Amino acid sequence: MSNLAIEVNDLSYKYSQSSIETLHKVSLKVPFNTISLLVGSNGSGKTTLLKILGGKNLCLNGDLKLDGENPFSSGFRNTVSLDDGTEINRVCYFGTDWVRSEFINRDITVLELITSLGYKRDDKNNEFTKRGDYLMEILEVKLDWRMHMLSDGQKRRVQLIMGLLKPFKILLLDEITIDLDVVARYKLFEFLKYEVNRGKTDPQRKCCIIYCTHIFDGLNSFYDRVLHLHRGELVGDFSRNKINYVDDENQTNSCPNNDGVINVMHSYSLHPLILKWLLKDEKSF
Numbered sequence: 476m477s478n479l480a481i482e483v484n485d486l487s488y489k490y491s492q493s494s495i496e497t498l499h500k501v502s503l504k505v506p507f508n509t510i511s512l513l514v515g516s517n518g519s520g521k522t523t524l525l526k527i528l529g530g531k532n533l534c535l536n537g538d539l540k541l542d543g544e545n546p547f548s549s550g551f552r553n554t555v556s557l558d559d560g561t562e563i564n565r566v567c568y569f570g571t572d573w574v575r576s577e578f579i580n581r582d583i584t585v586l587e588l589i590t591s592l593g594y595k596r597d598d599k600n601n602e603f604t605k606r607g608d609y610l611m612e613i614l615e616v617k618l619d620w621r622m623h624m625l626s627d628g629q630k631r632r633v634q635l636i637m638g639l640l641k642p643f644k645i646l647l648l649d650e651i652t653i654d655l656d657v658v659a660r661y662k663l664f665e666f667l668k669y670e671v672n673r674g675k676t677d678p679q680r681k682c683c684i685i686y687c688t689h690i691f692d693g694l695n696s697f698y699d700r701v702l703h704l705h706r707g708e709l710v711g712d713f714s715r716n717k718i719n720y721v722d723d724e725n726q727t728n729s730c731p732n733n734d735g736v737i738n739v740m741h742s743y744s745l746h747p748l749i750l751k752w753l754l755k756d757e758k759s760f
């Protein structure tokens with residue numbers, strides 16, 4: 476059985492209102508048990524690609540397989556059950572537009588929202604409850620929060636809990652940690668890494684993540700691979716284990732050498748210090 480989570484061949488996409496293609500002949504293979512970063516300038520096509528993979532934008536061009544099946548085929552089902560009966564999502568897309576949707580901007584509590592997705596407050600052994608409680612702890616969300624009274628950042632935290640309540644096979648995250656503080660973001664990445672690592676020993680839990688971002692602080696040990704989109708074309712693709720950190724700007728290069736190694740200058744960031752401070756603050760709270 477294929478270990479590919481995502482397989483895309485020659486995918487092109489043009490919005491009906493646009494005269495040019497937003498994606499041009501994109502081909503991509505993403506194995507399970509990996510985390511990829513999707514990078515590129517504003518307008519390069521990242522959201523468009525993730526929305527197609529997430530089944531949000533219908534695309535009948537090119538050859539597309541997610542978890543072994545075309546997500547736009549009539550027989551595609553987005554949930555499957557594991558041997559123990561746990562229901563999991565095959566493909567999950569979270570984008571920034573969710574916080575503006577009418578569905579969540581109602582006078583409804585977090586408890587009501589996540590209960591409708593399988594959270595059971597009185598059943599602490601239930602997997603969705605365990606995940607929900609853990610995520611609420613790291614994201615500091617309260618069950619009695621009322622959605623229509625929350626800030627965008629707070630709504631984003633609720634979105635993450637709702638989306639991650641069920642285990643996933645393919646998780647597509649589109650700039651969604653943008654308004655989390657460094658500690659919440661760090662803990663979320665630890666949770667996501669745990670999920671991906673669990674799949675390495677338990678084949679039923681194999682999963683993969685594509686994470687699109689413009690913020691690279693704190694990501695050093697999170698990802699396995701970087702995908703670079705430029706004007707709708709995939710122009711760069713390298714693995715973290717092929718990075719050779721150098722101290723001299725003149726030794727950096729933008730393309731891998733013949734052995735696939737790419738020289739990247741060490742970046743000096745305040746992120747490790749601020750993370751330490753805020754984790755310490757939390758302990759003394």
Ligand SMILES: Nc1ncnc2c1ncn2[C@@H]1O[C@H](COP(=O)(O)OP(=O)(O)OP(=O)(O)O)[C@@H](O)[C@H]1O
Nearest residue numbers: 490492493497515516517518519520521522523524
């Ligand atoms: N609904 C739409 N109709 C027409 N063109 C669109 C539509 N949505 C996006 N585009 C265009 O497609 C191109 C890619 O947009 P997309 O949102 O995928 O880029 P992005 O890489 O995610 O950018 P950003 O980093 O700013 O979020 C842009 O030129 C954009 O104007």
